[in-house]
Amino acid sequence: MPAPGLRVLTERSGSVGNIVCGYHRWTYATDGTLLHAGDQAPTFDTSCFGLRRVHVRTVSGLVFVSLAEDPPEDWEEMAATVAPYLDPHQPLRTKVAAQHDLIEHANWKLVIENNRECYHCEGGHPELTCTFFPTWGYDRDKIPARLMPAHERYLAAEAALETACRERGMAFAEVEALEEERSTAFRVQREALDGAGESYTVDGAVASRRLLADFDTARLGRASVHTQPNAWFHFLSDHVVTFAVLPLAPDRTLVRTTWLVHEDAVEGEHYDLERLTEVWDHTNEEDGEFCARAQQGVGDPAYVPGPYSPSERQVESFVAWYVARLREELAR
Numbered sequence: 001m002p003a004p005g006l007r008v009l010t011e012r013s014g015s016v017g018n019i020v021c022g023y024h025r026w027t028y029a030t031d032g033t034l035l036h037a038g039d040q041a042p043t044f045d046t047s048c049f050g051l052r053r054v055h056v057r058t059v060s061g062l063v064f065v066s067l068a069e070d071p072p073e074d075w076e077e078m079a080a081t082v083a084p085y086l087d088p089h090q091p092l093r094t095k096v097a098a099q100h101d102l103i104e105h106a107n108w109k110l111v112i113e114n115n116r117e118c119y120h121c122e123g124g125h126p127e128l129t130c131t132f133f134p135t136w137g138y139d140r141d142k143i144p145a146r147l148m149p150a151h152e153r154y155l156a157a158e159a160a161l162e163t164a165c166r167e168r169g170m171a172f173a174e175v176e177a178l179e180e181e182r183s184t185a186f187r188v189q190r191e192a193l194d195g196a197g198e199s200y201t202v203d204g205a206v207a208s209r210r211l212l213a214d215f216d217t218a219r220l221g222r223a224s225v226h227t228q229p230n231a232w233f234h235f236l237s238d239h240v241v242t243f244a245v246l247p248l249a250p251d252r253t254l255v256r257t258t259w260l261v262h263e264d265a266v267e268g269e270h271y272d273l274e275r276l277t278e279v280w281d282h283t284n285e286e287d288g289e290f291c292a293r294a295q296q297g298v299g300d301p302a303y304v305p306g307p308y309s310p311s312e313r314q315v316e317s318f319v320a321w322y323v324a325r326l327r328e329e330l331a332r
Contacts, residue, residue: 016030101257212238
């Protein structure tokens with residue numbers, strides 16, 4: 001980057017030929033090579049001042065970026081494991097229907113921890129739990145009596161989904177690779193939905209009548225994957241929803257949610273945008289409030305941490321993974 005470190009691109013999307021810094025007019029090719037730097041000393045070597053390079057890996061249409069000097073050694077393993085769950089949805093034949101950014105007034109770690117558990121879902125997410133079973137994360141022998149009716153529905157829905165997946169040759173089994181020593185820790189599984197069992201809507205019926213990949217049924221649950229440290233995805237029969245979480249400041253975090261529909265789906269004909277985005281818009285706003293209040297609470301001098309509940313084991317997995325990365329960095 002130019003010495004002052006000016007942000008070169010400010011637009012959220014678009015295309016350019018050469019990349020030109022608006023400050024000193026340093027000019028880069030699209031591969032990051034510095035082409036022109038104005039008036040410099042005779043010894044100035046443009047090859048030493050190109051844009052930083054990053055490692056990129058695509059998985060079923062998802063683009064993963066690593067800023068590390070060397071790419072994660074387990075990227076390929078993650079990709080090979082996750083792709084069979086996502087490829088049947090043919091994500092390369094989708095288009096963006098909506099993208100909403102939410103600034104949460106909490107630090108990035110709190111936002112991720114909130115995502116990695118659903119202990120708070122039963123009382124905190126009325127729209128989400130129309131389809132997301134509130135027993136998620138519970139050990140089967142520790143499900144509260146009040147949630148047993150939901151658990152019985154879950155068992156029936158899971159049995160039906162497993163049959164549907166076997167008939168269509170679709171991957172569905174849980175793969176949890178969250179060990180702290182992994183660079184690319186992840187979890188993937190196809191799981192059933194409550195209600196109509198088709199999509200993330202308040203009644204569980206599809207949000208888009210144009211199904212992805214020419215599926216012959218809408219009752220295919222959700223193929224869900226999350227990766228440490230900052231992303232999660234849900235692939236449904238009618239749309240895909242992706243989430244990226246980026247730290248902005250010690251007390252501000254960007255949550256970017258993107259909805260994808262079939263490339264031939266037409267808004268107003270096949271889907272209503274409000275219905276498509278309703279559940280996760282509400283859920284994100286509710287989580288934003290929870291995280292903001294948590295940020296206020298943990299910043300209080302009187303705050304004393306408490307234990308995780310048994311259903312929050314994936315929060316523990318995330319924290320252990322995060323601490324391991326910090327120790328690696330400190331050992332450099």
